[in-house]
Every structure is written in C-alpha cells, then in structure tokens.
Amino acid sequence: xxxxxxxxxxxxxxxxxxxxxxxxxxxxxxxxxxxxxxxxxxxxxxxxxxxxxxxxxxxxxxxxxxxxxxxxxxxxxxxxxxxxxxxxxxxxxxxxxxxxxxxxxxxxxxxxxxxxxxxxxxxxxxxxxxxxxxxxxxxxxxxxxxxxxxxxxxxxxxxxxxxxxxxxxxxxxxxxxxxxxxxxxxxxxxxxxxxxxxxxxxxxxxxxxxxxxxxxxxxxxxxxxxxxxxxxxxxxxxxxxxxxxxxxxxxxxxxxxxxxxxxxxxxxxxxxxxxxxxxxxxxxxxxxxxxxxxxxxxxxxxxxxxx
Amino acid sequence: xxxxxxxxxxxxxxxxxxxxxxxxxxxxxxxxxxxxxxxxxxxxxxxxxxxxxxxxxxxxxxxxxxxxxxxxxxxxxxxxxxxxxxxxxxxxxxxxxxxxxxxxxxxxxxxxxxxxxxxxxxxxxxxxxxxxxxxxxxxxxxxxxxxxxxxxx
Numbered sequence: 001x002x003x004x005x006x007x008x009x010x011x012x013x014x015x016x017x018x019x020x021x022x023x024x025x026x027x028x029x030x031x032x033x034x035x036x037x038x039x040x041x042x043x044x045x046x047x048x049x050x051x052x053x054x055x056x057x058x059x060x061x062x063x064x065x066x067x068x069x070x071x072x073x074x075x076x077x078x079x080x081x082x083x084x085x086x087x088x089x090x091x092x093x094x095x096x097x098x099x100x101x102x103x104x105x106x107x108x109x110x111x112x113x114x115x116x117x118x119x120x121x122x123x124x125x126x127x128x129x130x131x132x133x134x135x136x137x138x139x140x141x142x143x144x145x146x147x148x149x150x151x152x153x154x155x156x157x158x159x160x161x162x163x164x165x166x167x168x169x170x171x172x173x174x175x176x177x178x179x180x181x182x183x184x185x186x187x188x189x190x191x192x193x194x195x196x197x198x199x200x201x202x203x204x205x206x207x208x209x210x211x212x213x214x215x216x217x218x219x220x221x222x223x224x225x226x227x228x229x230x231x232x233x234x235x236x237x238x239x240x241x242x243x244x245x246x247x248x249x250x251x252x253x254x255x256x257x258x259x260x261x262x263x264x265x266x267x268x269x270x271x272x273x274x275x276x277x278x279x280x281x282x283x284x285x286x287x288x289x290x291x292x293x294x295x296x297x298x299x300x301x302x303x304x305x306x307x
Numbered sequence: 308x309x310x311x312x313x314x315x316x317x318x319x320x321x322x323x324x325x326x327x328x329x330x331x332x333x334x335x336x337x338x339x340x341x342x343x344x345x346x347x348x349x350x351x352x353x354x355x356x357x358x359x360x361x362x363x364x365x366x367x368x369x370x371x372x373x374x375x376x377x378x379x380x381x382x383x384x385x386x387x388x389x390x391x392x393x394x395x396x397x398x399x400x401x402x403x404x405x406x407x408x409x410x411x412x413x414x415x416x417x418x419x420x421x422x423x424x425x426x427x428x429x430x431x432x433x434x435x436x437x438x439x440x441x442x443x444x445x446x447x448x449x450x451x452x453x454x455x456x457x458x459x460x
Contacts, residue, residue, distance in 0.1 A: 008449065084427055106423035106447025125421050127448055191451060 004299045005112035005119040008128040009166045014173035016298075017137060023294035023304045024138050024287070027062075031290065035302050036065030042095035043069035044087070045122070047103040051263065052122050055285070056099050056131075059292035068095060085114045092117050097300055118299035126162050132262060133166040135291040139284045140171075140219055143258040147171070151216055153179040155209055156223035156243050156268060158188040163262040164223060168192055168201075178203040179213050183239040185230060209243050215252050220245070222261045222268050222281075240267075247272040260284050318351055323370040325392040325399075331355050333385045334365030336459065340381050340414075341367075341374070348372055376406075381414060383407045384441070384457065407438050415443060416458045422448035431460065 006012075012020075027033075041060045045053055053071055060067055068091075084107060091098055092115040100108055101122040108121035108128070123129040141147050152171065154164050158180050168178065178196065180188045180203060187205065196203045206213055214220060225243055230236040244267060245259065261269060261281040273279050297304050329337050334354055343350055349370040358364035373393060382389060383405040391403035413430040424431045424447055432446035441454035 084423070085429070102423075103421070104423045104426050104448075105419060105421050106445065106449070109447045110423045110427065110429065124423075125448070 004301065005108075005121075006130050006295055006299060007108045007112055007119065007121045007124075009130045009133045009170045012130070012134075012170070017134070017170065017173065020134055020291070020294045020298060021138055021141050022306075023297060024134075024290040026304050026306050027290040027293040028287075029306075031062045031293065033062070033304075034064035035297060035304065036060060036063040036300075039065045039096045039300070040094060041065050041067055041296070042091045042098045042100075043067055043071075043122075044091065044098060044100040045069065045071045046073040046107070047101055047123075048072050049101050049123060051285075052101060052129075052131075055288040056120075056122060056292050056296075058289050059296060062289065063293060063296065065296075069099075084111065088115050088119075097296065099296075120295060120299055126160060128166060129162055130166065131288070131292050131295055132163050133170045134295060135284065135288040136163065136167055136221070136260060136262070137170050138291045139258075139260055139280065139287050142287065143280055144218055144256060147174040149175050149177075150218045151177050151179070152219045152221060153181060153213055153217040154221040154223065155181040155245070156225050157186045157229060158182040158223075159186040160226075160229055161223045164188075164221070165192055167221065168195065172196075172199050172201055176201060179206060179217065180204070181206045181209050181213060181243065183207060183225070183235070183243070185232070185235055185239075186225065209245075211249055211252060214249055214257075215254065218254060218256055218258075220253075220257060220259045222259060222265070224264070224266055224268055244268050244270060245273055246270040247276055250276060250278060253278065318368070319397055320351075320368045320370060320394045321397055322395055323348070323368065323372050324374060325394060326367040326369075327364070327390045327392060328358070328361060329365035329367065329386050329389055330361065331363045331365050334367075336385055337365070337382050337389075338367065340385075340459075341378065343367065343369065346372060377408065379403070380406055380408045381411075384411070384414065385459065387441075407435055407441065409435055410446075411435065411443065414460060415452070416460050417445045417448060417450065418452055418456055418458065419445065419448050419450045422450065424448075 043053055043056055048071055057067055088111045097118050099120045099122050102124050105125035105127040107124045108119055112119040121128055121130055158164050222245055227236055257278050258280040259278055351368040353366040355363045389405050392399045393401040411433045415433050417424045417431055433443040436442050436444050443452045
C-alpha cells in the first residue's frame with residue numbers, strides 16, 4: 001500500500017486541494033519544465049478514453065517524461081485473462097508512476113495496494129475520476145478568484161454523473177451552496193444529500209431548469225442527460241430538451257457566472273452559448289493539463305518551484 | 308453465576324467458551340465463520356433450543372478454546388446479541404458481548420457486480436460506517452451497503 005497514490009477525491013484534504021491549485025497555477029504560467037526528465041510514466045487504459053489519455057500524456061510530455069502504455073485493453077494480456085494484480089506488478093517493474101483507467105469500480109484502489117509505485121486513477125467505472133474533479137475545482141478557482149461561499153448549480157444527470165458526485169465532495173471544504181437541477185429519474189441520490197447534511201452544506205433541489213436558478217449562480221455545471229440511463233424512454237423524450245442551456249437564458253445572470261461542462265457535450269449546451277464570454281468549458285479542458293501536471297508531481301514527490 | 312437448579316439443555320462445560328443466544332437460523336453460519344469444524348477439541352452444538360427471549364436459539368459450547376476479539380467479532384454482523392461465556396472449572400468467569408469491528412475482511416460480498424472484488428481473485432474489505440444501523444462501505448468501489456442488503460461470503 002502506498003500513500004502517494006491518488007485514487008479518490010476523498011483522499012484529498014482541503015490543504016491538499018489548495019496546494020495542488022497553487023502548483024497548477026505554476027504550470028499554467030510555465031507549462032514546459034523538465035521535472036520528469038529520466039522518468040517513465042505508464043498510461044494503462046483498460047477502457048478507451050481519448051480525451052483523458054491525451055490530457056495526461058500532454059502533461060507528461062510537457063514535463064519531459066517518457067510514456068509507455070496502452071489505450072485499449074483489447075490489445076493487452078488482460079484480454080487473455082491476466083489478473084489486474086499481475087498486470088500492475090509487471091508494469092511496476094518498468095515505470096515510476098502508473099496512470100490507469102479501468103472499467104471496474106475499485107480497480108485503482110486495489111492497484112495501489114499491490115504496488116509501491118504511485119497510482120493515479122484516471123477513472124474507475126462509475127466510481128471516481130479525481131483528476132477531473134481537480135481540474136473542475138481549479139477552473140472554479142480561476143474564474144471566481146476564490147473557492148469559498150459560492151453558489152454552484154449542477155444540471156442534468158445527477159444520479160449517475162460521477163463528476164457531479166466528486167465535485168460535491170471536493171467543494172465540501174469551501175462552504176458552497178448547491179442547486180441540484182435534474183429530472184425526477186436522475187435526481188441526486190440520497191447518499192449525497194446525506195453527505196451534504198452531515199457536512200453542513202446547503203442544497204436546494206429543482207426539477208425545473210429556470211432562469212431564476214441561473215440568475216443566482218456563480219457556477220453553472222452542465223452534464224449530459226444520457227438516453228441509456230432511462231428505463232422509460234417516453235420519460236427521456238419528455239426531458240431530453242428540458243435541461244438544455246440556451247444563450248437567451250443567460251441575459252440576467254451574474255457577471256461572474258461561468259458555465260462548466262466535463263465534456264463531451266451533445267445538445268445540453270446550445271451552440272449559441274459558445275460565443276458568450278461566460279462559456280468556459282473549452283478552457284476548462286485546457287486547465288486539465290495543468291491540474292494533471294500538478295497531480296503527477298505531487299504523486300512523485302517532486303517539488304515545483306514557482307515562476 | 309450459572310443457574311444450577313435448572314435443567315441444562317446442553318451438557319455443562321468444564322473449561323472453554325459457551326456462545327449463547329445465537330439466532331437458530333444463523334447457527335451453522337456462526338459455526339462456519341468461527342471455523343469450528345476445524346477444531347479438534349470437544350464441541351457441543353445445540354440447535355432449535357427453547358429460549359424465552361428469542362423463541363428458539365442456538366448454543367455452541369467449545370472445550371478449551373478461548374477466542375481472540377477479532378475472531379469472535381466476525382459473527383457480530385449476523386448475531387449481534389450473542390453472549391459469550393468464558394468458563395473455567397464450570398464457573399462463568401467472564402461474560403462478553405460481540406462488537407462490530409471497524410473493518411470487515413473477507414466476510415461480506417460486495418453487491419456491486421462491477422466492483423473489482425467480484426472480478427479479481429482477492430479478499431473483500433468493508434468499512435463499517437454506521438455501527439448502530441450496520442451500514443458498510445466497500446473499501447474498493449465505495450458503494451454503501453445497508454444491513455438488509457448484506458450478503459455473506
């Protein structure tokens with residue numbers, strides 16, 4: 001078991017999050033640094049995720065590290081029935097760090113227990129995706145200049161959306177007020193409401209995506225309502241166009257409002273929003289590289305000097 | 308002190324441990340959880356005995372065996388009201404209750420089919436996050452399991 005791994009956002013304290021934000025800022029000022037010179041990083045993607053893999057690999061390349069790995073388990077020995085443990089122990093012989101994406105929940109936690117080299121979880125099934133949460137929090141910090149006391153509205157699939165669940169946990173250190181906007185079938189699970197209650201976090205639930213809720217928000221975090229999540233397709237047809245953000249809904253929103261989305265989006269943010277200066281989802285993805293540079297250096301115990 | 312003027316439903320024990328008030332339906336599960344079938348000392352098992360409190364109950368008397376805390380706590384999930392009597396020279400010298408431990412290893416199955424523990428040859432591990440209501444959280448996939456959903460391995 002090693003302690004430098006990043007498996008779940010719950011592994012991060014408030015201080016950890018603030019420290020990583022500071023490091024991400026350093027990388028944003030100067031992303032190209034030879035801090036991983038002579039290091040080999042493994043990117044093991046047991047399930048394809050081009051966006052996340054490219055972001056991590058860009059982070060490693062900008063730090064001067066070398067990459068080994070695979071982007072699809074179909075080409076590896078795990079498709080022949082090798083256990084995860086064996087794959088991780090084998091790769092541990094070669095690499096200084098493992099970044100892994102897996103379709104099974106808990107895979108990264110288990111991996112961190114069978115090797116001494118740090119594991120960074122790049123998504124384990126529907127469970128955790130902590131580097132996404134870090135880039136979301138970094139984006140919130142950058143656009144608002146602070147993390148404390150914000151009104152955060154999350155819209156769409158709040159039942160299955162792991163980015164939403166992790167965001168609630170990650171932001172829980174900073175006294176937020178959440179507005180959960182979702183159709184009945186996809187509303188926020190009891191578990192997370194309970195989490196908010198026990199941590200003294202205010203929240204409000206809405207089934208209507210109204211201008212009223214937009215107008216009081218500092219952050220509007222949109223997510224995709226996926227067809228395959230519905231047991232009743234008539235229900236899906238009813239709601240699929242309801243949780244869509246259009247530019248005319250933003251006319252009375254706060255000046256500091258920023259719109260975030262973990263991407264990819266389908267239709268939940270209309271194209272006419274893209275040119276609104278409050279749209280932030282593309283820059284948000286760019287922040288992912290800096291956040292991941294910070295996470296990688298943190299896991300390897302590499303000190304990043306400002307400048 | 309043991310009540311001596313009552314007819315014992317199971318023969319008295321000279322030295323060892325008597326586990327009383329086991330719900331009948333869990334008696335054999337308790338036997339297996341404690342690995343009693345692997346013992347070589349004398350064991351008396353009473354099944355479907357009369358109980359004022361429980362209707363019927365099970366009793367296990369094990370000669371010359373004194374359990375460690377973590378051994379005995381394994382049964383707390385299915386039989387939380389069990390009494391343990393430690394017996395020396397036919398006298399109860401200590402009474403113990405079982406306590407639900409903070410963590411459970413290899414005891415409970417994770418209900419999430421996509422959990423790594425259901426797909427790798429490995430031990431399960433749960434954190435007991437609410438002892439009063441018996442709520443567990445899988446150490447790996449982080450899914451919570453309520454008491455009524457618990458499935459033992």
